[in-house]
Amino acid sequence: MKNVYKQYIKKRYKPKRNEIVCEFYFEPRKKAREAAGAIAAESSTGTWTTLSTMQLKRMAKFGAKVFELKKNKVKIAYPLDLFELGNMPQIYSSIAGNIFGMKEIKNLRLVDVYFPAKLTKSFKGPQFGLQGVRKILGVKKRPLCGTIVKPKLGLTSKEHAKVAYESWIGGLDIVKDDENLTSQPFNKFKQRARQTIKLKKKAEKETGEKKIYMCNVTAETNEMLKRAKFLKSLGNEYAMVDILTAGWSGLQSLRNELQKLKLVIHGHRAMHAAFTRNPKHGIKMSVIAKTARLIGVDQLHIGTAVGKMAEDKKAVLENIAALKNKMSGIKRTFPVCSGGLQPAHVPKLVKYFGHDIIIQAGGGVHGHPKGTKAGARAMRQAIDAVMKKISLKKYIKKHNELRLAIKKWGYK
Amino acid sequence: MKNVYKQYIKKRYKPKRNEIVCEFYFEPRKKAREAAGAIAAESSTGTWTTLSTMQLKRMAKFGAKVFELKKNKVKIAYPLDLFELGNMPQIYSSIAGNIFGMKEIKNLRLVDVYFPAKLTKSFKGPQFGLQGVRKILGVKKRPLCGTIVKPKLGLTSKEHAKVAYESWIGGLDIVKDDENLTSQPFNKFKQRARQTIKLKKKAEKETGEKKIYMCNVTAETNEMLKRAKFLKSLGNEYAMVDILTAGWSGLQSLRNELQKLKLVIHGHRAMHAAFTRNPKHGIKMSVIAKTARLIGVDQLHIGTAVGKMAEDKKAVLENIAALKNKMSGIKRTFPVCSGGLQPAHVPKLVKYFGHDIIIQAGGGVHGHPKGTKAGARAMRQAIDAVMKKISLKKYIKKHNELRLAIKKWGYK
Numbered sequence: 001m002k003n004v005y006k007q008y009i010k011k012r013y014k015p016k017r018n019e020i021v022c023e024f025y026f027e028p029r030k031k032a033r034e035a036a037g038a039i040a041a042e043s044s045t046g047t048w049t050t051l052s053t054m055q056l057k058r059m060a061k062f063g064a065k066v067f068e069l070k071k072n073k074v075k076i077a078y079p080l081d082l083f084e085l086g087n088m089p090q091i092y093s094s095i096a097g098n099i100f101g102m103k104e105i106k107n108l109r110l111v112d113v114y115f116p117a118k119l120t121k122s123f124k125g126p127q128f129g130l131q132g133v134r135k136i137l138g139v140k141k142r143p144l145c146g147t148i149v150k151p152k153l154g155l156t157s158k159e160h161a162k163v164a165y166e167s168w169i170g171g172l173d174i175v176k177d178d179e180n181l182t183s184q185p186f187n188k189f190k191q192r193a194r195q196t197i198k199l200k201k202k203a204e205k206e207t208g209e210k211k212i213y214m215c216n217v218t219a220e221t222n223e224m225l226k227r228a229k230f231l232k233s234l235g236n237e238y239a240m241v242d243i244l245t246a247g248w249s250g251l252q253s254l255r256n257e258l259q260k261l262k263l264v265i266h267g268h269r270a271m272h273a274a275f276t277r278n279p280k281h282g283i284k285m286s287v288i289a290k291t292a293r294l295i296g297v298d299q300l301h302i303g304t305a306v307g308k309m310a311e312d313k314k315a316v317l318e319n320i321a322a323l324k325n326k327m328s329g330i331k332r333t334f335p336v337c338s339g340g341l342q343p344a345h346v347p348k349l350v351k352y353f354g355h356d357i358i359i360q361a362g363g364g365v366h367g368h369p370k371g372t373k374a375g376a377r378a379m380r381q382a383i384d385a386v387m388k389k390i391s392l393k394k395y396i397k398k399h400n401e402l403r404l405a406i407k408k409w410g411y412k
Numbered sequence: 413m414k415n416v417y418k419q420y421i422k423k424r425y426k427p428k429r430n431e432i433v434c435e436f437y438f439e440p441r442k443k444a445r446e447a448a449g450a451i452a453a454e455s456s457t458g459t460w461t462t463l464s465t466m467q468l469k470r471m472a473k474f475g476a477k478v479f480e481l482k483k484n485k486v487k488i489a490y491p492l493d494l495f496e497l498g499n500m501p502q503i504y505s506s507i508a509g510n511i512f513g514m515k516e517i518k519n520l521r522l523v524d525v526y527f528p529a530k531l532t533k534s535f536k537g538p539q540f541g542l543q544g545v546r547k548i549l550g551v552k553k554r555p556l557c558g559t560i561v562k563p564k565l566g567l568t569s570k571e572h573a574k575v576a577y578e579s580w581i582g583g584l585d586i587v588k589d590d591e592n593l594t595s596q597p598f599n600k601f602k603q604r605a606r607q608t609i610k611l612k613k614k615a616e617k618e619t620g621e622k623k624i625y626m627c628n629v630t631a632e633t634n635e636m637l638k639r640a641k642f643l644k645s646l647g648n649e650y651a652m653v654d655i656l657t658a659g660w661s662g663l664q665s666l667r668n669e670l671q672k673l674k675l676v677i678h679g680h681r682a683m684h685a686a687f688t689r690n691p692k693h694g695i696k697m698s699v700i701a702k703t704a705r706l707i708g709v710d711q712l713h714i715g716t717a718v719g720k721m722a723e724d725k726k727a728v729l730e731n732i733a734a735l736k737n738k739m740s741g742i743k744r745t746f747p748v749c750s751g752g753l754q755p756a757h758v759p760k761l762v763k764y765f766g767h768d769i770i771i772q773a774g775g776g777v778h779g780h781p782k783g784t785k786a787g788a789r790a791m792r793q794a795i796d797a798v799m800k801k802i803s804l805k806k807y808i809k810k811h812n813e814l815r816l817a818i819k820k821w822g823y824k
Contacts, residue, residue, distance in 0.1 A: 274508060
């Protein structure tokens with residue numbers, strides 16, 4: 001084993017309260033100890049050879065420590081001084097940076113991170129969080145329900161607003177832009193925002209319910225901030241962003257700006273599965289969820305276990321735990337189930353994940369045989385049935401929209 | 413096969429000049445046609461069920477088209493109107509978004525993207541590029557050589573500046589911050605920048621050569637822009653950024669700002685291997701390279717094939733091609749080989765990748781038995797030997813620093 005890596009193994013070490021602790025799944029190319037040492041070195045103070053510029057005292061102060069090493073599992077403690085408080089890109093460049101590409105390892109996956117209180121407090125966390133969102137809507141207990149305007153792309157601003165309106169009128173709380181709809185020629189941002197927010201207000205008046213429009217501001221940072229300001233000027237309460245394709249720097253900037261504007265952030269996670277899906281390599285989605293919460297995303301997509309995406313129930317529960325577990329006073333992020341859902345999924349979603357979820361159906365609303373408004377009704381009926389503890393089989397007898405939805409898509 | 417996916421398969425379709433074309437490697441869960449259709453649908457206009465809001469005419473206009481489908485390879489053409497010009501996060505949310513997480517596929521990898529001229533021109537591209545950087549340095553032909561200050565973390569600002577100074581004095585062109593060094597308590601950004609740039613000017617005077625300091629500005633967007641401005645105010649010509657942990661929104665903002673400041677961007681790719689390393693899933697590094705060039709990174713890390721990182725020669729050559737191939741008038745990005753390098757690697761690097769590369773050695777400089785300055789000399793001697801077409805074996809006879817380096821690390 002290379003001496004330069006050996007010094008990072010301290011099996012008896014007990015992490016201090018103010019250290020970052022990471023757990024990795026790893027498959028070493030050769031020896032596990034060498035690979036584990038290489039990970040700790042590369043992500044803290046080390047490199048592949050001995051250095052003339054390295055002093056042992058300094059090394060002891062700043063070096064990361066492998067304190068647990070079992071078959072394919074390594075836990076590493078990092079002194080807080082290695083990190084810049086409030087700088088998420090820097091933290092990722094350390095604990096999720098070069099290490100994924102090292103020759104010493106065949107596979108490496110960051111499966112958990114513990115952020116100590118001092119670091120946690122250097123980030124804003126959600127401004128509103130789960131409770132804040134419930135307060136805005138005035139909905140205390142039931143799951144929130146929403147839709148994504150579909151088709152994903154191709155509707156004009158006017159058509160978009162109309163589909164949104166019918167969704168709200170039908171009984172949904174939330175309408176969300178698609179993650180790849182920003183400001184395309186057929187549906188420009190400002191026009192869409194103006195027209196959709198206008199009809200949102202109309203829907204609120206007509207239904208007597210508070211409605212939410214999650215308008216996608218994803219873009220270059222300054223453009224993104226401008227779009228958020230524009231939403232505020234129209235009286236909207238929300239901005240939506242693709243947290244990963246935008247990236248941590250832009251997300252942190254947006255979070256800062258939305259503090260001033262008092263807007264809620266809805267976070268979409270497009271691209272996550274490029275690095276979260278392989279169980280042996282990359283970064284676990286629950287780590288991304290924890291990170292997004294720390295930065296201050298109020299609502300985040302976390303999978304469905306029952307829809308079109310690949311995550312299973314266990315993975316979704318872990319994502320939810322990352323959003324809801326205690327975290328040095330940081331507010332809880334509202335978990336969002338979205339992707340291939342339809343009304344018949346509702347009972348299982350609530351059974352699996354509880355009432356504190358946002359259920360979004362795109363195709364499962366606009367694909368209703370009688371159109372969007374009926375589809376929205378069917379979704380809301382499914383939620384109402386679950387809250388009343390009545391089975392869907394019974395509920396469809398007096399609720400035609402739900403009956404037709406289930407006729408098309410079946411029970412799940 | 414689901415009807416909703418079938419309509420996206422158009423095997424006789426010929427992509428138009430103004431379409432984005434993506435090539436994916438994929439492994440379907442069941443049928444290849446269904447999986448390919450699902451990818452095209454999810455990344456353009458479709459969803460998992462038929463829609464009442466979808467008009468067939470619109471569909472034909474905006475739908476992506478699978479026009480090639482062979483064993484594990486699918487090519488898809490996307491109408492340009494699906495995208496927002498100049499918005500890289502949006503483009504990634506489409507062609508590299510949800511699709512990685514779909515149940516229909518077991519594995520999916522974006523292996524190539526063609527960006528049409530109209531889209532390409534909506535981005536800035538490198539301000540300086542390969543030729544611009546050569547001009548700044550006044551070095552016409554030889555590979556540039558540089559170092560990363562090591563240990564990665566733990567040196568004070570003063571020590572950092574001193575290590576940098578010795579590297580320049582020893583003969584290196586470039587000194588670069590480590591990717592996870594931003595502004596930590598032991599080495600604050602402003603202090604480091606001030607002290608290092610001061611010694612850079614001293615080194616320039618003493619050697620009569622132009623020197624470069626790539627100072628890492630990675631942070632939340634506005635902080636990043638402030639740091640870049642600060643570098644400019646000190647007379648520095650460069651800013652360095654971790655392009656992936658910062659993310660596309662922040663990178664685009666930085667590029668815009670550096671246009672005004674006339675600073676060169678050095679791009680580090682920390683975290684890339686989380687999604688580029690698995691040959692079956694994620695995004696290929698050459699796609700990231702092309703993207704970074706389009707946004708306007710002047711220099712980018714692209715692997716070494718011979719050092720501590722896992723990429724082989726073929727992969728590095730593909731990355732270089734992405735940085736140098738013709739691209740609608742966009743300047744070429746300077747390829748940077750970095751990671752586990754030492755002087756004896758130089759002949760092979762030049763043989764593999766030509767003269768137009770930047771060779772960076774961290775441990776391979778500061779790990780020299782006689783210290784940093786001698787290590788820098790050894791690196792420069794290796795470059796000189798290659799340029800004079802003299803073998804290292806012969807060159808070490810009259811060049812003691814190179815001889816000692818090779819004594820420690822051997823020929824590679």
